[in-house]
Amino acid sequence: MLGFFTGYAPASTTETVDNVMLFIVAISVVLLIGVTATMIFFVFKYHRKKGHKPVDIHGNLLLEVIWIGIPTILVLAMFYYGYLGFSQIRYIPEDAFEINVTARMWSWDFNYPNGKKTDSLYIPVGQPIKLLMESADVNHSLFIPAFRIKEDVIAGRTTYLSFTAQTEGRYDIACAEYCGLKHSMMYTAVIAMDEKDFEKWYDDSEDETETQEEVTMTKFEIPGISLLQEKGCMTCHTIDGSEKLAPSFKGIVGTKRIVLTDGEEREVIVDEEYIRRSILYPNADIVKGFAFGMMPSQTYNLNEEELEIVVESITSIN
Numbered sequence: 001m002l003g004f005f006t007g008y009a010p011a012s013t014t015e016t017v018d019n020v021m022l023f024i025v026a027i028s029v030v031l032l033i034g035v036t037a038t039m040i041f042f043v044f045k046y047h048r049k050k051g052h053k054p055v056d057i058h059g060n061l062l063l064e065v066i067w068i069g070i071p072t073i074l075v076l077a078m079f080y081y082g083y084l085g086f087s088q089i090r091y092i093p094e095d096a097f098e099i100n101v102t103a104r105m106w107s108w109d110f111n112y113p114n115g116k117k118t119d120s121l122y123i124p125v126g127q128p129i130k131l132l133m134e135s136a137d138v139n140h141s142l143f144i145p146a147f148r149i150k151e152d153v154i155a156g157r158t159t160y161l162s163f164t165a166q167t168e169g170r171y172d173i174a175c176a177e178y179c180g181l182k183h184s185m186m187y188t189a190v191i192a193m194d195e196k197d198f199e200k201w202y203d204d205s206e207d208e209t210e211t212q213e214e215v216t217m218t219k220f221e222i223p224g225i226s227l228l229q230e231k232g233c234m235t236c237h238t239i240d241g242s243e244k245l246a247p248s249f250k251g252i253v254g255t256k257r258i259v260l261t262d263g264e265e266r267e268v269i270v271d272e273e274y275i276r277r278s279i280l281y282p283n284a285d286i287v288k289g290f291a292f293g294m295m296p297s298q299t300y301n302l303n304e305e306e307l308e309i310v311v312e313s314i315t316s317i318n
């Protein structure tokens, strides 16, 4: 409990939250035991067989003051400790290291001030961290259970989260807002490293941090494939012809598709224009057999230049 009064030095959010939790649970347990014990005692003491005559009791100032006073103090104490903990968690030290986070269906991107980009969160131990979080599509929520912190990642808004890792290790990051089919797989990790190791990693310009998936994808030598990967297209679309969640990009140009437009079936021949429209207005034409509303519009996910690259890339996949 002392942790509350030691000011806003880089504090462990885990300790802060656990202390409040313990405080509330302790009060609840004492009350539960007290109420249960009194109840059992009364059941025996005032048992009918003992011949007690029930009497009405009217007004007892002392009792009323006690049963209003004690719960009020307890609830205010819970609020007070909760609020202290909350302000500690929301406080961002000035020397906090800023990392930009992008959430998308269904992965996380972490962008560092020097341009480094990863899909896991690498941080130095003991250094306050500030995450600036944005969503490329729907609402997500960044949750680090080990640090007891969670913050929504809202489309069209920047939210933040601040914490300091106290010990080296690997901790889970999960998405805590149901965001679609693969929500439950939106896991990654915080990798908290010794300050020196982190510096070494941070200054290392070799891009060893790209994901295994990216490495495999770039092997296909398709222009712009890394952008498709980065923008999250490859979560649902494939380049090998398999179609689980969405049509595959393989040899898509020139093929005939039956699509549902405003609920009516029609036939389209896939061309650049169709691809561009499907990226910006994915629900305008739904290819028969696939679900409506699965794909969010990429209007905010791609700028004009990126859109061109993506369209070109998709048309070149054979």
Ligand SMILES: [Cu+2]
Pocket: 103, 104, 106, 139, 140, 141, 175, 176, 177, 178, 179, 183, 186
């Ligand atoms: Cu999510």
